[in-house]
Amino acid sequence: MKGTLARHLQVQMGQISVIPLQCQQSSSSTAAVSNSSSRFQNLLDSEGSDPQFHSSTENPSIGDVDVDEKDFILSQDFFCTPDYITPVDQNLLNSFGHNKENMLCPESPEKLNTIKTKKRRQDVILANPLSPTLSDQQQNLEIANTSGTDEVKIEITPVTGTQRCQNYVSQSAVALRCFFSTIVGGDGLSRYHTDFHEMQQIGTGNFSRVFKVLKRIDGCLYAVKHSTRQLHQDAEKRKALMEVQALAALGCHENIVGYYSSWFENEQLYIQMELCDCSLSINKSSKSFTEDKVLEVLHQIAKALHFIHGCGIAHLDVKPDNIYVKNGVYKLGDFGCATLLNQSLPIEEGDARYMPQEILNENYNHLDKVDIFSLGAAIYELIRGSPLPKSGSQFFSLREGKLPLLPGHSLHFQNILKVMLDPDPVQRPSAKELLENPIFDKLQRNLRI
């Protein structure tokens, strides 16, 4: 077994490129050059040199390290090398002027498990109580390895309060069972399949598929998105990397989907993210949202935009599909079109249904206001409960600022939508101005109660 394990680890480490913490920190800070736009550009340019995005090679000879098997597996420190945890210096765009005090950086779930995992053990295998994904109603994962196969059977059962307190220890068991099941029978050579157990597909986009996964080593649930196409050209890879680099640069914000890690595998980009419950996608059978509900969405996504714009970044694909919900909190996701506000990076606009006229005319002078228009269009779609048109007279009327009356909704609310959808970007409010609108006072009061 030891030989197998060592070989397996050698392969695995070869894929993830273990770089000592210090080394990675210094490379992050090297990337942190003074000029904000060149900082982002540097990140793009450094694709070939950034250890986070390396898929192999410059790896110390891991196979030579003589480590006791058990300690090896239980040692979170070893597995959760900087490659595995949220980047050490996520806030690469600090000089973009965003307010550090607003950041709610959660601690890495892996690190939190370390000590207790070593202290106790129990037979029932439960998921991590400190998982970023576990809520009050959430699940335990009972994992049984069917002998003779490498299949891991996962049953989801409700959690009681007492059970949740006892969950800690079992993580090593989750990790061990899942880990060995991969070594013993699985293909085991892909980082995705080695590190994660794929549970179900939870979304598809134009270019990607998204899966709910269990990370074997920490027993936490995550979402992993990967491109459906192989990205052969450097230019394609670079474009795909814009998404992860924007996420990494932004760091943590309650209303932005959390980012953990990313890597290339089989020329596809994999992105490990915080798992959310669902998106606000509107289809023909959707129910329209109440005004109170959309005001919550509007307020929370305006907070996300205020933060993003403060970092000098535009999202450019704000729409219900890209707004996720987790435990009642709305989060902006899918940074595939993110770019810099100062136009120093290529601009690829998002879904045309939510784009203002100026973008269709290739005028990119007010990219922050593009996001405001898209948010207005998204909110309008949620309130009317049916998909926005892709073309035709309704499509053009919306871009001319002609918003149909919304019976049953307050004039105050309709006026906000109207100004967000103003054809002149300068007339649209900034995210900050939106947040200061008295319409949100009621929400704030409810929050205080």
Ligand SMILES: Nc1ncnc2c1ncn2[C@@H]1O[C@H](COP(=O)(O)OP(=O)(O)OP(=O)(O)O)[C@@H](O)[C@H]1O
């Ligand atoms: N972190 C997540 N948690 C839960 N569901 C997610 C998560 N990320 C993505 N999804 C689901 O997967 C869908 C597709 O993801 P995403 O929008 O990122 O893919 P895409 O290929 O970039 O999409 P697009 O078609 O907008 O370009 C989302 O609409 C959402 O339903």
Ligand SMILES: [Mg+2]
């Ligand atoms: Mg999307």
